[in-house]
Amino acid sequence: MSTKEQRVAEIVAEHAGREGPMLPILHDIQHEFGCVDGEAERVIAGALNLSRADVHGVVSFYHDFHEKADPRPEVQICRAEACKARGVENLMAGAKQAAGERVKLSTVYCLGLCSAGPSARVGDTLHARLDAAALAKVIENA
Amino acid sequence: MSETRIVRISDDALARALGADALAAAFANKGVEVHRTSSWGMQWLEPLVEIEGMGFGPATLDDVDAILAGTSSKAIGEIVEHPFIARQQRLTFSRAGQTRPTNLDDYEETGGWAGLRRARQIGSEAIIEEVLASGLRGRGGAGFPAGIKWKTVAGAAGPQKYIVCNADEGDSGTFADRMVMEGDPYALIEGMAIAGEAVGADQGYIYCRSEYPDSIRKLTEALKLCEGIIAPFRCEVRTGAGAYVCGEETSLLNSLEGKRGEVRAKPPLPALEGLFGKPTVVNNVLTLSAVPHILAEGGAAHYGALGMDRSKGTMPIQLAGNIKHGGLFETAFGITLRELIYDIGGGTESGRPVKAVQVGGPLGAYIHPDQFDIRFDYEEYTVADALIGHGGITVFDDTADMGQMARFAMEFCAAESCGKCTPCRIGSIRGVELIDRIRAGGRKADAVEVLPVMHNASKKGRLPEQDIGLLTDLCETMKFGSLCALGGFTPYPVMSALKNWPEDFMPESEKVLDRNDA
CATH class of the missing domain: 3.40.30.10 (Glutaredoxin)
Structure with missing residues (x-):
């Protein structure tokens, strides 16, 4: 058993006895390894008495779980209706330029800051009322 | 100092x-x-x-x-x-701005736990009677009477029942759930404990979306602090994983069980066969948070006296998008959009004229300024082919391209569809393509259509008008053929945009001509 497999098995064991433990397990694994890959899926499947296909089906359904880790820092930009109404689309070209190859830009549909968009999230930190300069700064500091 | x-x-x-x-x-x-x-x-x-x-x-x-x-x-x-x-009538948000969210003393001093105490005294039947009398309807969007749902669960057989709080507030333009969870978490927990008392459930789950890290943190903290007060009722926060469709109740239940968040066919109703197949109350954050007020002495009568017709009580309305005074405005049903947008919201933040307003999130209709006299009421919106949804209002100024917004509605549906039913999974993709073709001025016949064997195919391609007919048909199919509101309501923003702003669907070249004529 590799160290990773061991660690995954530990995480699964921490949630033993909970009703419907799959999502909490996947969140913890995603948080620790930056992804839920095939190796992790196999361990989870074994522990929960499911097929690997069952586990993979769940992992691939949700936007929050990734099959491969991406080492780059991530900036999530809200591009839902309320932020569109406040001009987020006009900021996207500049944001892509500021991000370059170093930062991963991703789209999120709504951070719940809808009267103060455009807004972005880095880790658990939120930013609102962004203009081009402020967004570029958020991306630079990511 | x-x-x-x-x-x-x-x-x-x-x-x-x-x-x-x-x-x-x-x-x-x-x-x-x-x-x-x-x-x-x-x-x-x-x-x-x-x-x-x-x-x-x-x-x-x-x-x-x-x-x-x-x-x-x-x-x-x-x-x-x-x-x-x-100008507001705050019941659900009566503590907003005035208490420290997870401070138990602050909560107790402002009337906290009074509803739960009384609920425990009067018992299951009387609780349900009061919720029925208050006229409280589900605030998640569908507007189903909460008391009837509770009664069904209370009457269902089985030793294990659940209270599930739908806190997967994915609609753009809405943030009232987030404000309750972050600002008054005990009110939600108290509402859940009362629901548990009413139907005989001792376990609750709050399914909160992962985009709300602050809400998850505060709820977890609050639940720990009030554990002894709500006991024997137990409650746990579960974090979603970025799927919009999990705001649909059956998909949410699958997700809680640890499955793909695919929609279930109804019946069986979740009230009878819900979480893990057990009778389950699934209510929105705002519905459950309104309950402590209703259960307090005289609360049901007070709540039922507010509002209009069959829409009783207050609605926390969320003013968002391009609006000068955005925020949370809780008021009795019956207020017009005009009052909300101009008198209270102060018009657009950009200072430009209002072009459109989307009520009810990404699945709500785009409302034209000509219709701004519509009153906030479940039935009045239904008649106008629109919906209140979760009470979010997103304002757009005249720079908005409604053709683009209609395309986005389809694109969003395609990205977030759970994939279970065909009208939603495939219809949304075809919808994006159709809108693109309409905006490009129709299309030429393709290589297959011009083949001599294709006797029935038009050799002239298709005009935008014909594609608009096709889009209308597609929307009808999605509306009546989809399993849940995602595919079923996506046609609302699309068709309302097409009806009210047909010029935004015209090819770019023709739009320029129009402007020159004027």
């Missing part, structure tokens, strides 16, 4: 996103006592600083000295007298 003054600054996610933490630290450095409270909901003024009832906002670090000296130009006067607050 001789006496200790108390400065109140919200620790709501929106205030924090605008620098409230740094501001609070700056005040603390000046030797004043800082209380981190919930937000008043006047979001254009965040971060809002309150000293002895007087408000200052939006405050920056440069304003700290002037605010303490009372000379700041950011002064807005007494907060409770502010027209935005004074």
Whole structure:
């Protein structure tokens, strides 16, 4: 058993006895390894008495779980209706330029800051009322 | 500064996103006592600083000295007298801005747990009677009477039942659930405990979306602190994983069980066969948070006396998008869009004319300014082919391209479809393609259509008008053929945009011609 497999098995064991433990397990694994890959899926499947296909089906359904880790820092930009109404689309070209190859830009549909968009999230930190300069700064500091 | 003054600054996610933490630290450095409270909901003024009832906002670090000296130009006067607050009827948000969210003393002093205490005295049947009498309807969007749902679960057989709180507030333009969870978490928990008392459930789950890290943190903290008060009822927060469709109740239940968040066919109703196949109450955050008020002495009669027709009580309305005074406005049903957008919201923030308003999130219709006299009421919106949904109002100014917004509605549906039913999974993709073709001025016959064997195919391609007919058909199919509201309601924004702003669907070249003519 590799160290990773061991660690995954530990995480699964921490949630033993909970009703419907799959999502909490996947969140913890995603948080620790930056992804839920095939190796992790196999361990989870074994522990929960499911097929690997069952586990993979769940992992691939949700936007929050990734099959491969991406080492780059991530900036999530809200591009839902309320932020569109406040001009987020006009900021996207500049944001892509500021991000370059170093930062991963991703789209999120709504951070719940809808009267103060455009807004972005880095880790658990939120930013609102962004203009081009402020967004570029958020991306630079990511 | 001789006496200790108390400065109140919200620790709501929106205030924090605008620098409230740094501001609070700056005040603390000046030797004043800082209380981190919930937000008043006047979001254009965040971060809002309150000293002895007087408000200052939006405050920056440069304003700290002037605010303490009372000379700041950011002064807005007494907060409770502010027209935005004074005009509201706050029940669900009665504590907003005034208490520290996870402070148990603050909650108790403002009437907290009174509803639960009374509920335990009067018992299951009487609780359900009162909820029925109040006329409370589900605030998640469908507007189903909460009391009837509870009655069904209470009458269902089985030793294990569940209370599930739908806190997967994915609609753009809505944030009331987030504000309750971050600002008054005990009200939600109390509502769930009362629901548990009513139907005989001892386990609750709050399914909160992962995009709300502050809500998850505060609820977890609050649940730990009030464990002994709500016992034997137990409750746990579960984090979603970025799937919009999990706001649909059956998909949410699958997700809680650890499965793909695919929609289930109904029947069986979740009230009879819900979480893990057990009878389950699934209610929205706002529905459950309204319950403690209703269960307090005389609360049901008070609640039922507000509102109009079959829409009783108050609705926390969320003013969002391009609006000058955005925020949370709780009021009795019956208010018109015109009042909300102009009198209360102050029009657009950009100062340009309002072009469209989307009520009810990404699945709600785009409403034209000609229809702004429509009153906030479930039935009145249904008649107008629109929906209240979760009470979010997103304002767009005249720079908005409604053809683009209609395309986005289809694109969003394609990205978020759970894939279970065909009209939603495939219809949304075809919808994007159709709107693109309409906006490109129709299409030429393709290589297959011009083949001599294709006798029935048109050799001339298709005109935009024909594609519009096809889009209308597609929307009908999605509306009546989809399993849940995602595919079923996506046609609302698309068709309302097409009906009200057909010029935005014209090819770019023709639009220029039109402008030249005028």
